[in-house]
Amino acid sequence: MALLDVADIHSFYGKSHVLEGVSLQVGEGELVTLLGRNGAGKTTTLKSVTGVVRPRSGSVRFAGAETVGREIHEIARAGIALVPEHRGIFALLTVEENLRIAVRDGWWKLSDVYDLFPRLYERRRNGGNALSGGEQQMLSIARALLNNPRLLLLDEPTEGLAPVIVDEIVRVLVDIKRTGMSVLLVEQNLAVCEKLADRHYVLEQGRIVYSGSAAEFAADRSVRDRYLALDG
Amino acid sequence: MLNLYLFQILNGLGLGMIYFLISVGLTIIFGLLNFVNFAHGAFFMLGCYLCYALLAATGQFWLALLAGPLAVAALAWGAEKLLIRRVYHLPHTFHILITVGVALILQESAIMIWGPIGKSIPIPEALQGVVAMGKFAYPKYRLFLIGFSAVIGFLLWLLLERTRFGALVRAGSESTEMVSLLGADIYKLFSLTFALGVGLAGLAGVLSGPIRGAHPFLGPEVLGIAFVVVVIGGMGSFGGALAGGLLIGLVQSLMTTIWPEGASLMIYGAMAAVILWRPYGLFGRA
Numbered sequence: 356m357a358l359l360d361v362a363d364i365h366s367f368y369g370k371s372h373v374l375e376g377v378s379l380q381v382g383e384g385e386l387v388t389l390l391g392r393n394g395a396g397k398t399t400t401l402k403s404v405t406g407v408v409r410p411r412s413g414s415v416r417f418a419g420a421e422t423v424g425r426e427i428h429e430i431a432r433a434g435i436a437l438v439p440e441h442r443g444i445f446a447l448l449t450v451e452e453n454l455r456i457a458v459r460d461g462w463w464k465l466s467d468v469y470d471l472f473p474r475l476y477e478r479r480r481n482g483g484n485a486l487s488g489g490e491q492q493m494l495s496i497a498r499a500l501l502n503n504p505r506l507l508l509l510d511e512p513t514e515g516l517a518p519v520i521v522d523e524i525v526r527v528l529v530d531i532k533r534t535g536m537s538v539l540l541v542e543q544n545l546a547v548c549e550k551l552a553d554r555h556y557v558l559e560q561g562r563i564v565y566s567g568s569a570a571e572f573a574a575d576r577s578v579r580d581r582y583l584a585l586d587g
Numbered sequence: 588m589l590n591l592y593l594f595q596i597l598n599g600l601g602l603g604m605i606y607f608l609i610s611v612g613l614t615i616i617f618g619l620l621n622f623v624n625f626a627h628g629a630f631f632m633l634g635c636y637l638c639y640a641l642l643a644a645t646g647q648f649w650l651a652l653l654a655g656p657l658a659v660a661a662l663a664w665g666a667e668k669l670l671i672r673r674v675y676h677l678p679h680t681f682h683i684l685i686t687v688g689v690a691l692i693l694q695e696s697a698i699m700i701w702g703p704i705g706k707s708i709p710i711p712e713a714l715q716g717v718v719a720m721g722k723f724a725y726p727k728y729r730l731f732l733i734g735f736s737a738v739i740g741f742l743l744w745l746l747l748e749r750t751r752f753g754a755l756v757r758a759g760s761e762s763t764e765m766v767s768l769l770g771a772d773i774y775k776l777f778s779l780t781f782a783l784g785v786g787l788a789g790l791a792g793v794l795s796g797p798i799r800g801a802h803p804f805l806g807p808e809v810l811g812i813a814f815v816v817v818v819i820g821g822m823g824s825f826g827g828a829l830a831g832g833l834l835i836g837l838v839q840s841l842m843t844t845i846w847p848e849g850a851s852l853m854i855y856g857a858m859a860a861v862i863l864w865r866p867y868g869l870f871g872r873a
Contacts, residue, residue, distance in 0.1 A: 407764060426767070427764070427767035427773075445757070445761050446761060452754045453758075455754065456754045456758055456769060457769045502769060502770055
């Protein structure tokens with residue numbers, strides 16, 4: 356049984372029908388990417404899994420239990436952490452406070468994420484508003500890890516970052532994957548996705564239009580031409 | 588003459604600390620919950636009456652000082668669960684409607700229980716009399732008021748700046764959604780913060796009781812001043828509530844000596860001056 360099983364969800368913003376029956380699975384210890392053009396519904400899919408957006412129909416089962424209709428914090432406590440697109444850093448809190456409010460019992464401790472991101476340790480007394488984009492992304496990932504989730508959702512973690520920082524984020528994601536944590540990654544950077552993923556899904560206009568293993572995706576150039584080409 | 592000013596400055600500090608305690612609760616609630624609490628002044632009034640009632644029943648000021656604010660906080664906690672949380676997601680006009688309703692219920696209840704005429708409250712025995720410093724003498728109770736409020740203010744600062752609860756409150760004032768995504772129960776945080784903020788107004792009410800007495804119509808007056816303080820200090824700011832409270836306390840107190848007729852006017856004058864200079868308040872963020 357998959358750790359996360361999204362089955363035919365329909366989600367709306369007001370009257371706008373954004374997800375028109377999305378289904379996908381993430382297995383235990385698997386890293387799965389969700390690809391697609393801007394506006395395809397990738398972020399809405401993550402929001403529907405975390406309870407920020409409540410799907411009107413369909414089901415989201417996590418570790419066997421239905422999450423649709425439950426509160427955001429209950430879903431988070433069940434073991435789903437989100438690194439949002441806007442990173443969600445609290446500007447009024449120091450780096451360390453940002454981390455400490457997320458700490459929950461488990462494998463990842465404060466010292467572990469400082470080992471993973473030495474830069475955050477150097478800046479632990481700085482305000483969240485004093486960080487560069489790359490540092491904010493590191494903090495957002497570190498904070499999600501301290502939540503000790505079973506499933507980590509990442510929304511475009513490399514967007515807008517310098518290549519050196521992108522490499523560092525990729526290295527960290529490889530480390531995270533080695534710990535056995537399941538990951539669902541939304542990402543526009545195909546090179547990053549191909550380095551990391553076990554499987555890929557492609558989302559277009561609120562529907563899953565392709566799913567395949569990393570090997571299948573690499574072999575099938577037509578998929579990226581058809582669904583992803585314009586993103587460059 | 589100099590002594591008179593010193594006397595009024597100390598009075599202003601005491602008054603300012605009372606204003607700080609009232610306003611800091613209002614501003615924390617606004618900061619985290621984005622909720623406008625028009626019942627804040629009525630809870631202060633209730634604090635005054637609880638001071639009166641507990642003193643009349645037991646003669647123990649210290650008991651009143653402990654139990655009064657706790658009772659006010661407990662009532663606020665219940666009101667939040669029962670009523671207030673139902674309107675968080677609605678526009679501010681609904682916040683105002685429901686909290687003005689709560690304020691009226693409290694005010695009319697006070698009239699039903701204690702009558703329409705105010706009650707005066709004796710200064711506790713241990714704090715009667717004056718402290719003499721050379722030629723200058725100052726009432727003990729008022730000195731106690733300044734010191735005690737300062738200690739409470741410091742404890743509150745520790746709570747907000749040095750604990751996980753405080754970090755969550757500050758984080759929540761930026762994004763309640765992100766706080767929820769980290770697994771914190773935002774509803775519990777809202778209830779606790781509302782009870783804490785209103786409890787502080789209750790504490791201010793108990794403390795000011797022996798000076799100003801209890802009166803059923805104190806609520807609107809105090810609410811107006813609390814809003815002035817919050818506007819001067821900046822919405823959601825702890826430091827702003829302290830600076831704004833002291834400023835208004837000092838202005839009001841000194842003006843009663845210099846120009847008594849204009850004392851109330853000058854409060855609003857001070858607010859206008861600060862807004863012209865810093866539109867978001869002394870410590871406000873855009």
